[in-house]
Amino acid sequence: MEYLLPIRPALAVAVSLIAAGIILCLHNRPNIRDAVSVVASVIKFFIVISMASMVLAGNTIDLVLFEVLPGVDFAFRVDALGMVFATVSSLLWILASIYCIGYMRSQNEKNQTRFYASFAVSLSAAVGGAFAANLFTLVIFYEVLSLVTYPLVYHKENKESWNGSKRYIVYLVGASKSILLAALALTYQLTDSFDFMPQGLLNNVDASAGILTIVYFCYLFGFAKAAIMPFHAWLPAAMVAPTPVSALLHAVAVVKMGVFCILRVIFHVFGVNLMSTLGLGIITAYLVSFTIVTASIYALTRDDLKARLAYSTVSQLSYIILGAALLTPMAAIGGIAHIAAHALSKITLFFCAGSIYCASQRKKISDLSGIGKRLPLTMLAFFIGSLGMIGIPPTGGFISKWYLVVGSVDAGQMALLAVLLVSTLLNAAYFLPVSYRAFFESEKTPPDKSLVAANEIRETPMIAVPLLITALLSLILGLNPDYFLDLANNLVEQEFVVGSLVTGEKMP
């Protein structure tokens, strides 16, 4: 078991980079190329999961590659928080790469080699970010992720994707090249370091509250991948990408990278203590609550299925940040568990949207009447995914929402409790009608001739199998969430050691 242990974080990152290289070389052998993608994803997952036992035991795996600047290394550290993100994204890459094969081939997409190579590099960047030991390393992977997903968003190379990809890159790079840059420069000026520290890098720094508050908000909005309003508009724009991209990257890897960065900032750059002293936790909580509710209302008004899912993602990402921002152990566990819960449910929903599109060319919810008869497996999975989003047992979403609710009661924030409840209702209001329409309304062929006639719609096995697996996984997560809860507990035990903040006490 100890084999190559010290360099496993680097291996986990390298696997998909190497795979990308091989994929590029195999551009005229599509079958082998696609197999490489699947094999690499399996290897990557096993490398990641092989480090889990160490991390669950409370250890970290540290790997310093080289020194960049004085006090700044290019370094990896595998800890509990990173493990959650890495596990989720590498596990779902396996399913997504199988799904991709079915989807891309049934759509006869061009530039598939570029697609698979970019996809593989994105996963390297996501896992690299998860294992980054400091802000410098994290930001490198963060930017790589923005840049390699750009060709994926622009994949179709038409007018629509030209505009969508523009908005995508302008938001992501614009935010990171301005406010995030300022936050990083200020952090380096204050501490001469970028290292993540338990209890926070800035915790004991000698600086005025005003400066620290500015730095905090620069981080909060600079990591625009977290899609906190008003920096959310790139996410619906990114929906012009092929559905597997929306599924794995814009429901899991990319957006979770943003949220992950913010959790890192809250726990390991500022630290629980400083966050509560400055009162930043509660401001953040209210800020993201606004996003939670508003994005849900947006979702309610969207007829395009992927757009509805995108706004739902905007809303759900803020749940995770809310969990961290409440600064109570229970809420933090809920937020971290929600990384996994949201990922599994949302990828299922996106897979379903892709399946519907492949089989019928339908994108609008109003065209889905009666489609449940033709695509029973897809729509069943969609229903399970919806339950996960709403947070109904026995899905993973229930567990994480439960912790969030308890956490907000712990924090004494009844208003935020109300936000959680209202948004649950809104979730139900925008997801359940889709299932209702699919199963209980009578089938009709829409007048639009470009859509496939109702009686010709069929499930594609390559597409149906991964989405059933992810639906099943979201149920399993609800029944046995221990892995993620243990990791979250691990983090909480480290960060909430100060007696005053442990359960049940109100924040100052």
Add this chain to the structure above:
Amino acid sequence: MTISFITELPVLSILIFLPAIAVLFVPFLPSNHAVRWFTFSILMIDFLIATLLLVSFDNSTAQMQFVESRSWVPSLGISYKLGIDGVSVLFLFLTALLGWICVLASWNAIAKRLKEFMACLLAIQSLMLGVFCALDLFLFYVFWEAMLVPMYLIIGIWGGNNRIYAAFKFFLYTLAGSLLFLVGILVLYFEGGRTFDILALMDISYELNLQKWVFVSFLIAFAVKVPMVPMHTWLPDAHVQAPTAGSIILAGVLLKMGAYGFIRFSLPILPDASHYFAELMQILSAVAIVYGGLLALAQKDIKKLIAYSSISHMGFITLGLFTFTSNGITGAVLQMFNHGITTGALFLFIGLVYERTHSRDIPAYGGMIKAMPLYGIFLSIFLLASMAVPGTNGFVGEILVLSGTFGVNNWAASAGVLGALIAAAYLLGLYRQMLLGPIRIPGAAKVWDLNKRELCCALPLLIFVFWFGLYPKPFLNILRPTLTNLLEQTLGAGL
């Protein structure tokens, strides 16, 4: 690591005068092809010597190294004195690197008077290396002024349609600055005990009022070179008209001379005035960053866009220098090197595509990454480096400059951040318009992609983009003693 034999040879003189002597042989070479190979080999040898200097440089001391000193005009206190510290060794290396790249970039691009062109390249190389080595103010001034002539010829003879105008403008601006520089030098000379020895001048403490006047005269000379707003208007014209090699030298090395002047003269010799004018310099830099960026945003001509972006990027350098913080100055010097690499590469790549399309009009392009994949990938990386994306060389310099500036002048630092955002806007815009979308240039196809010669130019630049972006430590080690010493000289007197 010290390699003994090079300390015994007058290695700096060899480095400087090898290209100058080679100029004499150029007229007797039999064919154009022979001229190309001859120039290339000479500059390659020069590059190897510069590399050797970098490798054998002792980075434990701030003393001048490889010093050569001979009396020249003893009655006037003029001597032939050469020597290098951590900053100059880095720029010798950059100059020597860009030297042979320029020859490769001009391989087929120069159609007329090839012999004369290559002679100019050799001559300017020699003079630029001289500027970075000179430890005597008079000698420095000789190199500094003489450098104008070959550059004037390169723009004026081998430039574009409006070359005469651009060459004159370049010449007049720089000459005007240089004359004031000469006045400043003479004041230092007469007030400082009639010596031109730069190291001796550093030890003299001039009175504040005198320092201020000399500072202003130096400032104008250096501000023209950098260029700082409002002395920048010669730059876009010169860049647009210059041939590719001219643009690379201009952006890569000549602009650095202004900043080098601040480091070599203004800060150590005039520390009190430097402090007195620091805030003004920070404001001017901030203005250059934002204004240069906005001008770049409005350009439709690729070369103009990169030229204005240079003004903005050079603003970061002067900003970092005049913060007098360790991070700021280190970042500024790194950024000088980075800008030479990145902007040199961008001008090279614009030249390469111009040879094929004869267009510098951004909207005329499109889809070049499809037509020329290798070219597209290289250009994308250099654009990202220019944008200072984390992982590339620009980011390290930028973060150091900004973290040095925050706390000293928060407004200037915020302007820097705004400048970074504007840079992202125009560079991403250029990237999208040129490389993505449908192919608009008739005839663009894979046969146009980079050939081996062009790859040889591009690869070393690419290596430095990532080397400085991820592992700048060896270079930081070389710089540290020199910059610490510089900071002590500046702060010691100023506080």
